[in-house]
Amino acid sequence: MEAPLAERIRPQKLEDYISQSHLVGPNGSLTQQISRGIIPSLIFWGPPGTGKTTLAQIIAQESKRPFYELSAINSGVKDIRDVIEKAKQSGGLFTAKNPILFIDEIHRFSKSQQDSLLAAVEKGWITLIGATTENPSFEVIPALLSRSQVYILNAFTKDDLEALLHRAMKIDKELASKNITLKETEALLRLSGGDGRKLLNIFELVVNASANDEIVITNDRVLELVQQNTVLYDKTGEQHYDIVSAFIKSIRGSDPNGAVYWLARMIEGGEDVKFIARRMLILSSEDIGNANPTAFIMANNTFQAVSTIGYPESRIILSQCAIYLATSPKSNASYMAIGNAQQLVKQTGDLPVPIHLRNAPTKLMKELGYGEDYKYSHDYANNFAEQEFLPDAIKETVLYNPGSNSRENSNREFLKNRWKDKYGY
Numbered sequence: 001m002e003a004p005l006a007e008r009i010r011p012q013k014l015e016d017y018i019s020q021s022h023l024v025g026p027n028g029s030l031t032q033q034i035s036r037g038i039i040p041s042l043i044f045w046g047p048p049g050t051g052k053t054t055l056a057q058i059i060a061q062e063s064k065r066p067f068y069e070l071s072a073i074n075s076g077v078k079d080i081r082d083v084i085e086k087a088k089q090s091g092g093l094f095t096a097k098n099p100i101l102f103i104d105e106i107h108r109f110s111k112s113q114q115d116s117l118l119a120a121v122e123k124g125w126i127t128l129i130g131a132t133t134e135n136p137s138f139e140v141i142p143a144l145l146s147r148s149q150v151y152i153l154n155a156f157t158k159d160d161l162e163a164l165l166h167r168a169m170k171i172d173k174e175l176a177s178k179n180i181t182l183k184e185t186e187a188l189l190r191l192s193g194g195d196g197r198k199l200l201n202i203f204e205l206v207v208n209a210s211a212n213d214e215i216v217i218t219n220d221r222v223l224e225l226v227q228q229n230t231v232l233y234d235k236t237g238e239q240h241y242d243i244v245s246a247f248i249k250s251i252r253g254s255d256p257n258g259a260v261y262w263l264a265r266m267i268e269g270g271e272d273v274k275f276i277a278r279r280m281l282i283l284s285s286e287d288i289g290n291a292n293p294t295a296f297i298m299a300n301n302t303f304q305a306v307s308t309i310g311y312p313e314s315r316i317i318l319s320q321c322a323i324y325l326a327t328s329p330k331s332n333a334s335y336m337a338i339g340n341a342q343q344l345v346k347q348t349g350d351l352p353v354p355i356h357l358r359n360a361p362t363k364l365m366k367e368l369g370y371g372e373d374y375k376y377s378h379d380y381a382n383n384f385a386e387q388e389f390l391p392d393a394i395k396e397t398v399l400y401n402p403g404s405n406s407r408e409n410s411n412r413e414f415l416k417n418r419w420k421d422k423y424g425y
């Protein structure tokens, strides 16, 4: 089978590379490094399909270094060791130019997987180029980060994407043999979400769907064809958000079956483990909250665990957590309370702190009465003294309404015993 369009027209030289002029333009930082032949280890941080892999390949080509590639999605420590060994054999001793090891989606490597790259980078056996769509300060271990330069690749602009389409029509033999008119490009550009590969894939799909060689690209035609071909939506596309939404809604809806089904869809689709765990961590507070505070601890530990363990074992941890959360009592009371409070702050602005609650670090402040009428709760029966904690203008406003679940029912009792008169609990 012929390679997809995006592969066929992948630029081989810097002059064919579109956009990212801050890196590869005449005064770009990489241009100078390439021309001097001195390439440090690099981390490319940018949205999908903005040319990270392509740039790494061009650097290898222009600086005449061997190029090795690994994807963090499907390789482990053994693959890393093997490729480092191969790279070592091909460079090092015989040439001053050490080979480039490109790691796609390096943020998906666990800490120990990233650790296994360190020695080779330190000893100069390889020049590492890592590509990541996530903020490397959180996702790349500090030891690698401090030995690399981080370059940001910008999302493609509308002009860049159009340039990509025109380049494709000009240099690809298949496309050049057809008579293609780009009448409207909005749908193509919008559906691509700024991802060069996705843009070219959709474009190719539309072109191939036409029986004859006279092809007019219109928004309607593009939308119609893309709707029939949902496979085009990858893990960064719309389906990705639909699936994670179904997953979260299943847990919120206390259905463990829905939860594990959508979880499996994400795992099979190669979804980032940390992305899934992060969503469960947010849910544990937003939708379970103080109905069962252990859920938050559980989700947080899950996040830590999957961050060190990675796939494939993390699937079990994710499943346990998803089922725990789905079968836990639910409350959105804390989520609502902070929403109410923020709304109130927006409406009422910077209200002054009541004098009795103010900090009184100086003598003058004490003389002015700061903190004077404050009642220290522990001096009173049951460690409680009724007093006003809200600014005068909004006193007695109830912001927290306990949910109905056994834990918050007892919170309500607790509050009733203390605040019945003021807040009416």
Ligand SMILES: Nc1ncnc2c1ncn2[C@@H]1O[C@H](COP(=O)(O)OP(=O)(O)OP(=O)(O)O)[C@@H](O)[C@H]1O
Residues within 6 Å of the ligand: 005, 006, 007, 009, 010, 011, 016, 017, 018, 019, 020, 047, 048, 049, 050, 051, 052, 053, 054, 055, 104, 131, 133, 164, 196, 197, 200
């Ligand atoms: N700057 C560019 N100039 C010209 N073509 C580009 C550029 N960037 C991407 N492309 C096209 O898009 C395709 C995908 O780009 P590439 O694989 O380099 O992206 P990436 O940022 O590594 O994406 P991912 O993170 O999804 O791997 C390339 O094969 C090429 O056809």
